[in-house]
Amino acid sequence: MAIVYDDDGLPTGRKVEGGNVKVLIIDDSQFIIKHLSQIFMSRDFEIIGTADNGKTGVELFKELHDKTDIVTLDITMPEMDGLEALKLIKTIDHNVAVIMVTAIGTAEAVKEAIKLGAKGYIVKPLDREKVIERIGQILK
């Protein structure tokens, strides 16, 4: 998936081939879901679903994987953690771009996620400008 970047080099939520980039957010924090959604929507990304644990997130991805371009995945979650969910998501669709969302920038879990096929990670707290810049780097 190639996305359109604006004149400042920042990512928009539009695909080069047309249409909006569709995002699925999996996070056990309502606060993070709300703020991440606002950041994505401010750049025209479309939120197609949210889930508050890995298990329901994977089930939702099974239903929506044909439409999903990006999955954001929290690492520490109840029911099923982000690493386990990542493995299953990659089994369903190896090409989907998975971005980990974590409070820890250098932990083993982040390195493991990259090994498992995550495209990159965003470190909390979610500062709008930094998150947009980071998404742009990850999707390039």
Place this chain on the structure above:
Amino acid sequence: MRIEYINPFVEASFDILNEILQTNVKRGQLYLKKLGESMKGVAVVVGVIGNLKGRIVFDLSEETAMKIASKLNGEKFETFDEMARSTISEIANMITGRSVTKLEKDKLNFSFTPPTLITGENLNIYEYAGMEALIIPIDTGIGIIEINIAFKE
């Protein structure tokens, strides 16, 4: 408790609260908590397991919790509802996460449990024998958060 394990929490608490609240956040003097001293009404508990064992409790009043949640969400909360609770738990998560990044330099092998939020009047906390709790008071400018740490190696 070794001070080198405490400092990353002091720094992370101060840095995260400053970044997200952008209020005049100030650190108070660290002190040892007396046994069974009552807490403020909202407590977020994070367990520590591994080479370092213990727990961290973020202790604040419901009034402070609501003010912080209102500021971070850009809306006034009338009740301490799910979004307000999620906001406060997430702050605890961000502080512990940032502390890990700082503590990893010491090659300590440990991890945190997800935060558990407890509310109620007259909450008390008791350590088991041999454990003492150190308090880091933080004045956020819109209320006090006490970060109550008890570790042992």
